[in-house]
Amino acid sequence: MIALGTCHLTRRFGGFTAVDAVSFNLLPGARHALIGPNGAGKTTFVNLLSGALPASEGQVMLFGQDITHLPQHARVRAGLARTFQVNQLFPQFTPLESVTLAIGEREGQGATWWRGARHGAEAARLLDDLHFPEADRTRPTAELPYGRQRLLEIALALALKPRVLLLDEPAAGVPPAESREVMQAIAALPRDVAVLLIEHDMDLVFRFAERITVLAFGAVLADGEPDAIAKDPRVREAYLGTAEVAHG
Amino acid sequence: MTAFLSVLLDGFASGMLLFVLSVGLSVTLGLMNVVNLAHGAFGMVGGYVCVVLLNRMGVPFPLALAGATVAAGVLGLVLERTLYVRLYRRDHLEQVLFSIGLVFVLGAAVDWFMGARQQLIQLPDWLSGRVEFWGVGLGRYRIFLIAVCGALVAALHLGLVRTRFGAQLRAAVDDGVVARGMGLPVPRLFALTFTLGSALAGLGGALGVEVLGLDPTFPLKYMVYFLIVVAVGGTNTVIGPFVAALLLGIVDVLGKYYVPEVGAFIIYTAMVVLLLARPHGLLKRADA
Amino acid sequence: MRIALHALPWLVAIGAYFAMPEQLPLLSAIAIAALFALSLDLLVGYAGFVTLGHAAFFGLGAYVAGILGQQGWGEPISGLLIAAAVAALLGLVTAPLVLRAGELAGLMVTLGLGLMLYEAANKAAFLTGGADGLQGVEIWPVFGAFRFDLWGRTAYLYSLAVLFVLFLLAQLLVRSPFGLSLRAIRENPKRAAAIGIPVKRRLAAAYVIAAAYAGVAGALLAQTTQFASLDALSFQRSAEGLLMLVLGGLGTLYGALIGAAAFTIAHHTLSEASPQFWQFWLGIALVALALLGRGGLMGALRRMTRR
Numbered sequence: 038m039i040a041l042g043t044c045h046l047t048r049r050f051g052g053f054t055a056v057d058a059v060s061f062n063l064l065p066g067a068r069h070a071l072i073g074p075n076g077a078g079k080t081t082f083v084n085l086l087s088g089a090l091p092a093s094e095g096q097v098m099l100f101g102q103d104i105t106h107l108p109q110h111a112r113v114r115a116g117l118a119r120t121f122q123v124n125q126l127f128p129q130f131t132p133l134e135s136v137t138l139a140i141g142e143r144e145g146q147g148a149t150w151w152r153g154a155r156h157g158a159e160a161a162r163l164l165d166d167l168h169f170p171e172a173d174r175t176r177p178t179a180e181l182p183y184g185r186q187r188l189l190e191i192a193l194a195l196a197l198k199p200r201v202l203l204l205d206e207p208a209a210g211v212p213p214a215e216s217r218e219v220m221q222a223i224a225a226l227p228r229d230v231a232v233l234l235i236e237h238d239m240d241l242v243f244r245f246a247e248r249i250t251v252l253a254f255g256a257v258l259a260d261g262e263p264d265a266i267a268k269d270p271r272v273r274e275a276y277l278g279t280a281e282v283a284h285g
Numbered sequence: 286m287t288a289f290l291s292v293l294l295d296g297f298a299s300g301m302l303l304f305v306l307s308v309g310l311s312v313t314l315g316l317m318n319v320v321n322l323a324h325g326a327f328g329m330v331g332g333y334v335c336v337v338l339l340n341r342m343g344v345p346f347p348l349a350l351a352g353a354t355v356a357a358g359v360l361g362l363v364l365e366r367t368l369y370v371r372l373y374r375r376d377h378l379e380q381v382l383f384s385i386g387l388v389f390v391l392g393a394a395v396d397w398f399m400g401a402r403q404q405l406i407q408l409p410d411w412l413s414g415r416v417e418f419w420g421v422g423l424g425r426y427r428i429f430l431i432a433v434c435g436a437l438v439a440a441l442h443l444g445l446v447r448t449r450f451g452a453q454l455r456a457a458v459d460d461g462v463v464a465r466g467m468g469l470p471v472p473r474l475f476a477l478t479f480t481l482g483s484a485l486a487g488l489g490g491a492l493g494v495e496v497l498g499l500d501p502t503f504p505l506k507y508m509v510y511f512l513i514v515v516a517v518g519g520t521n522t523v524i525g526p527f528v529a530a531l532l533l534g535i536v537d538v539l540g541k542y543y544v545p546e547v548g549a550f551i552i553y554t555a556m557v558v559l560l561l562a563r564p565h566g567l568l569k570r571a572d573a
Numbered sequence: 574m575r576i577a578l579h580a581l582p583w584l585v586a587i588g589a590y591f592a593m594p595e596q597l598p599l600l601s602a603i604a605i606a607a608l609f610a611l612s613l614d615l616l617v618g619y620a621g622f623v624t625l626g627h628a629a630f631f632g633l634g635a636y637v638a639g640i641l642g643q644q645g646w647g648e649p650i651s652g653l654l655i656a657a658a659v660a661a662l663l664g665l666v667t668a669p670l671v672l673r674a675g676e677l678a679g680l681m682v683t684l685g686l687g688l689m690l691y692e693a694a695n696k697a698a699f700l701t702g703g704a705d706g707l708q709g710v711e712i713w714p715v716f717g718a719f720r721f722d723l724w725g726r727t728a729y730l731y732s733l734a735v736l737f738v739l740f741l742l743a744q745l746l747v748r749s750p751f752g753l754s755l756r757a758i759r760e761n762p763k764r765a766a767a768i769g770i771p772v773k774r775r776l777a778a779a780y781v782i783a784a785a786y787a788g789v790a791g792a793l794l795a796q797t798t799q800f801a802s803l804d805a806l807s808f809q810r811s812a813e814g815l816l817m818l819v820l821g822g823l824g825t826l827y828g829a830l831i832g833a834a835a836f837t838i839a840h841h842t843l844s845e846a847s848p849q850f851w852q853f854w855l856g857i858a859l860v861a862l863a864l865l866g867r868g869g870l871m872g873a874l875r876r877m878t879r880r
Binding site: 087089108110113119121126127128129143146147150197 | 745746748749751752753754757761763766768769770772775778
Binding site: 314320368371372375377378379380381382383385386387388389390391392393394396397505509512516546547548549550553554556557560561 | 617623625670673674676677678680681682684685686688689692693695696808812815816819849850852853855856857858859860861862863864
């Protein structure tokens with residue numbers, strides 16, 4: 038069984054092909070990283086998977102179900118959650134409200150209008166699990182330090198109890214002093230969730246991933262176990278001449 | 286048949302006029318992404334300046350037109366530098382409120398000084414009356430309108446395509462961020478364009494007193510027309526809004542002449558249908 | 574303390590009934606304006622969806638209730654419900670059109686639809702009375718007992734009661750998961766979709782609810798004045814609704830009430846001086862509110878109480 042698969046997935050912007058016939062498989066419970074130089078099409082690929090962008094060609098399958106034409110919210114219902122490279126949060130909401138809202142939507146109670154929200158306790162438990170400081174849970178999100186906002190990104194995705202989780206550079210821009218709780222959260226992700234990590238930080242990638250796919254110019258350049266990828270001359274070549282340095 | 290041709294030509298002339306009135310708005314919306322519902326107010330100001338110069342001060346008609354153009358342009362420049370400039374980064378609700386407010390203020394001021402009645406102007410002799418071509422009677426003023434507006438269309442088109450300013454403007458409309466990155470003087474482009482657009486609206490308002498009428502409700506009455514021209518015509522060329530304005534003018538005049546019982550309903554319906562038919566047309570970029 | 578604060582506007586409203594018996598028509602106008610502003614608040618303030626054609630629903634409600642009364646069905650409560658249903662139906666039909674077009678184009682579609690309805694009512698004089706307005710509306714006593722009197726006592730209490738009930742309903746709505754999801758869409762539609770909120774469907778629901786509310790407000794106007802006119806459908810009314818909202822404070826239900834009261838009283842006082850005077854100051858207020866930012870009177874009140 039394949040958790041999330043694509044078949045010749047393609048996205049063009051005018052004459053430019055950002056994602057070029059990518060076929061890719063994510064297995065259940067996988068710890069899979071997607072890497073590639075800047076402009077390789079990683080974020081576009083994630084947007085195609087999550088449904089934020091429609092595909093020009095090809096298919097996206099979630100546990101055997103064709104979700105290529107499903108809108109974003111329906112993919113979430115089917116068990117696919119994501120985080121964003123650049124924080125996409127509700128600035129005036131408190132973290133507790135945001136997570137409560139996400140849980141309510143997961144439980145199909147988002148259209149309930151006759152009573153208040155009921156998932157405050159579960160939201161608090163989830164934030165406990167992520168070691169989200171008590172004092173920050175009831176402040177407006179916009180006032181929180183950046184690292185804590187990144188943690189909330191992950192919390193919102195986890196609140197949806199996904200079967201497949203797409204993490205788009207979860208640690209990007211987090212100052213070292215704040216990065217520990219984000220790293221902890223990533224390390225503690227539930228084992229039964231298939232995780233696709235899009236990341237530049239090679240330390241994190243090689244610590245986390247059991248399998249790595251390399252994207253360059255919108256196409257799959259290499260795919261395999263971390264050791265094989267680290268030795269692959271094509272991968273080294275793709276990274277040379279860019280600002281990235283592979284630590285692995 | 287000849288009656289039909291006459292009406293058609295009337296529509297053509299009012300379409301030309303609509304173009305001059307609304308071309309500035311298409312740039313404001315495309316370049317600055319500002320919902321400016323007050324664009325017609327510049328036309329109204331131009332109209333009233335023309336009326337005052339012509340009727341009260343006895344200035345010759347061409348000079349009155351020039352005065353209207355300059356007055357509306359100066360007003361546009363002042364308002365852009367003092368007020369509009371604060372709105373570029375605000376959301377659409379604030380832009381809507383601001384521009385409606387501006388319409389109310391200018392309308393009330395005009396009403397206070399000039400009264401609520403329709404303004405009339407006495408055209409000079411050389412523009413009054415009709416001439417006949419092959420049995421089709423044409424108002425001289427309509428011919429004058431078509432000539433003046435046609436010359437403006439050509440000038441604007443060449444200006445946009447041939448000059449450095451035009452190239453910068455097109456680049457900025459296409460992608461403001463890139464244009465800024467390339468070091469284009471975007472704030473100055475905004476101010477110049479806004480001034481030019483307001484001046485053209487002022488000229489259109491002055492030319493239109495005889496055709497479209499003029500009273501303090503002018504900006505609201507014609508707001509939809511301007512919006513249609515922009516919505517249908519696009520923002521990056523002169524030809525798009527021009528064709529849209531012509532079609533609108535012709536449909537409007539034909540409708541009012543042949544099916545007056547339906548009235549403005551046709552125009553509003555056309556607006557909604559066109560917006561829905563081209564939701565990913567020009568306005569999409571302004572959304573992004 | 575909190576309960577006292579919540580009760581305050583309603584106590585003031587009831588107190589006004591006894592304190593200003595000669596101003597009852599103005600008070601009714603405030604209650605109706607407040608309901609209209611409330612309906613806009615649900616859509617614009619909570620869901621963040623700007624419309625320029627909300628008067629369409631207000632006017633439709635007014636004409637539906639008015640025509641019912643004119644054609645021999647003057648029972649007020651059922652008149653309100655029918656008006657709400659018809660307005661909601663128009664909302665349901667137009668919501669996909671408005672939402673399909675995207676933000677800026679959608680704004681213009683709301684404007685176009687509003688103007689279409691105005692023109693349609695203007696031309697369908699056989700039904701609406703055209704520019705003369707709808708004459709001969711007769712409304713029966715409320716609950717068969719309270720006759721609409723010349724002084725406007727019944728009219729005011731009736732309007733206030735309807736406003737109160739719908740205010741409570743709105744309060745329930747905005748505090749529910751549904752209301753929370755609307756605010757989430759306003760705050761960040763991208764994230765809202767990513768946590769599984771069907772954004773367009775929720776916005777459509779908000780649009781329909783707001784349409785029904787506006788329909789009731791219009792129906793109240795027609796029933797209490799026994800008259801409906803094109804004014805109810807005008808662009809001016811849509812714009813005034815937005816102004817009341819911004820004046821009072823977007824996204825707070827009490828803001829809608831306060832904004833409507835302040836606006837209606839200012840309108841009443843200033844247009845006695847002269848209509849141009851009123852229009853001028855209305856315009857200045859709009860420009861100032863747009864430039865000075867959000868919060869309105871409610872924001873000012875909060876800042877004062879926080880100190």
